[in-house]
Amino acid sequence: MSILDGKIPAGPISEKWINYKNKVDLVNPANKRNINVIVVGTGLAGGSAAATLAEQGYNVKAFCYQDSPRRAHSIAAQGGINAAKNYQGDGDSIYRLFYDTVKGGDYRSREANVHRLAEVSTNIIDQCVAQGVPFARDYGGLLDNRSFGGVLVSRTFYAKGQTGQQLLLGAYSAMNRQIARGKIKMYNRHEMLDVVIVDGKARGIIARNLVTGEIERHSAHAVVLGTGGYGNVFYLSTNAMGSNVTAGWKAHKRGAHFANPCYTQIHPTCIPRSGDYQSKLTLMSESLRNDGRIWVPARKEDAQAIRDSKLKPTEINEEDRDYYLERRYPAFGNLVPRDVASRAAKERCDDGHGVNATGEAVYLDFSAAIVRYGKEQATIKGEDNASESRIKDLGKAIVKAKYGNLFDMYKQIVADDPYETPMMIYPAVHYTMGGIWVDYNLMTSIPGCYAIGEANFSDHGANRLGASALMQGLADGYFVLPYTIGSFLSADIRTGEISTHTKEFDEAEKQVKERIDSLVNNKGSNSVDYYHRKLGNIMWNKCGMSRNEEGLKEAIIEIAELRKDFWKNVSVPGKANELNQELEKAGRVADFLELGELFAKDALERNESCGGHFREEYVEKSGEQKGEALRDDKNYAFVSAWEYTGVPSEAILNKEKLEFFDIELKQRSYK
């Protein structure tokens, strides 16, 4: 075990980034033309980084597995993006955004990174508006804000329930401009399958052309991974079907430490699963908790009657409903952070109050908001004697304007009308706070290899606050990496082109090809999905919303066995040299089968509860906080950065000590 250096600049926290920028090595514009950078992934982080690096003059090669960079999964982010603009005059500031994020992350993030994130947050909004991102505005023509979980101000900018789409299309447009100029060479339908290390530095990648199956070599002076999170290790998640850990895992196997894999965000408001055939879960934006009230029937008999379809939620009287978040957390109510809301839903359902056929759902109810908005509108329109149904109609119109697309989506999937009856929701795997370890420069433990956005670990600690993922992705890509990468590339102005005809590229390509061949030539009897579902079951049951020592130990053994069986009995139809979607999946699932084991190991070694990592053994036993997570700052205020050794569960633990100079560590109370 060694102690890792996060390379955090000296000085007061509010001056670190400014001082860093003043002193960081720069590459002059003429030299940038001679330097190549590979960016893998074209979501908010990768897309914005590729565009900005190209604007600065670097030659960028960008890769995505989708048929267009515009389809990266950032596109599905719904609710919004945070920024400390304080346009609402409600007391927001850079410090408050910083504080909320560190607290929300349960004091397991790197203080200096989070402060930098809060500082550049305001630039993001300015940049996006300049690009033509159509954020929501109010009647005066100025930008509107909404509120998200875990904070007491309104700092979230949004574009209906499609904020991720609009921000990604903004980054995509910036990329398109550079593609047209020839400064970005775009490789669609390509998947990175290895990173190539030359003289200790990341100097290229091996990629598979997903249309022809051809294995390609690409070299560069630096490699940037903006490849997203690994939530699909659970099989069912809100991630896109293709979201995967492969790029990050390959870097891990080549020497990049993987940090805090067990920090996973289970999002409280997703559409519950409906059957065994389910392929993915759909999120309902956290923004709905601005107006929706979460409840279950107070009496178990009523919950049972609902499960048996003998009772409707609208028939349950107000006094027989348990608005359990409002009851347990009066200060934050329905807007507690995601980890808290998810655990509270699980607790109610485990106790027998769940409301769908499987008993794994709670209600998200808009009836009170509809009446509230309706009365407001009636007053505005001077309709003092408006009837109840008129008030409801007026209220529905407002709710529709705010959340229409989300309500439509719910109706399409569940075939219920959420304007008339409460939505049913249940927690689902959504975001992974863990990821590749990076220092303050966003460089991994491989020199020249960077990780940005969800792919890295640094900013959200053990739990991410709503509307902060978009903020981090764009902060890293637009405003952080383009500065920090200069300190590495400034040493490369005389290096010249990196050759792909070297033994390092030979060796990496050979390994990639051998692995593909062993997958397509394996004459097994089980499909790739068979293994992915089995892995997902182990992960959800033993590494999910709550974990314990016994279950985690079992998970490590079961995943190792499943992986062995996979390599023996998996069946991959088709050939290597063609478009072969089963082969793509097989490679990704093979990597998940390794990551899952490390995940369980990480959760087992962290003997505390913090954020999304809830260990049943570590809870407050008494007092006002009874049942809440029990953190252990004395022994666990560190980042667990795992070093690959060949077997995931035998990875070596490296620690980065987390020091908090500007924030006092305390029990995270939302009561």
Add this chain to the structure above:
Amino acid sequence: MNLNLKVWRQNSPEEKGQMVDYQLEGISEHMSFLEMMDVLNQKLINSGERPVAFDHDCREGICGSCSMFINGEAHGPVKGTTTCQLHMRSFKDGDTIFIEPFRANAFPVIKDLVINRSAFDRIQHSGGYISVNTSGNTQDANATPIPKENADLAMDAATCIGCGACVATCKNSSAMLFVGAKISQYALLPQGQVEAKDRAQNMVAQMDAEGFGNCTNTGACEVECPKGISLSNIARMNREFLNGSITE
């Protein structure tokens, strides 16, 4: 429910394709259409056959990957819905379902139901952006108020997911709804004004070069668009194009 599927199978762009029959039993009405396709593919894999290739990713109607022509309609029978959001409750036991790729000369088939839509990307390269570098020093986001009506209309246009249903539906394989939506988004915002004339000229030229047809005001694209992009965006594009042409 039990279904008779007729699915377009084509091994590569060069080879000829054909409709192939498959029978499926025990499909739940709560399944999504793509989950039904998953069931078919698992069945094919287990019997040693090649699964049907199709594009899909987010499965929540926003990435624009999925692109099936179902019973003669882009994304199937339900309005305002992508293929991935279509559910089997829209079909009946014993139904025969025809499943084809989106068809257009500018969207060649790669394999089975997977098509090449890179023409859309190239149109965007020709002008689908505002030329502003990342600096963090652009003016404050609230410095220029934008009338809510225009901001909302720009948002409606920007909702396009680039799936290509408009092209697949149009008898002329026109991409004008797609191009009109992008041109409109910028035309409605003050930030887009500076390059407005060139943008309309360049994007239309690229659209023509890619082999997309012209608009004859049938309006089928608007009907089949899963995001409800309005035909008025085409009118706005024509206005922008004309404005650019006569003031050149």
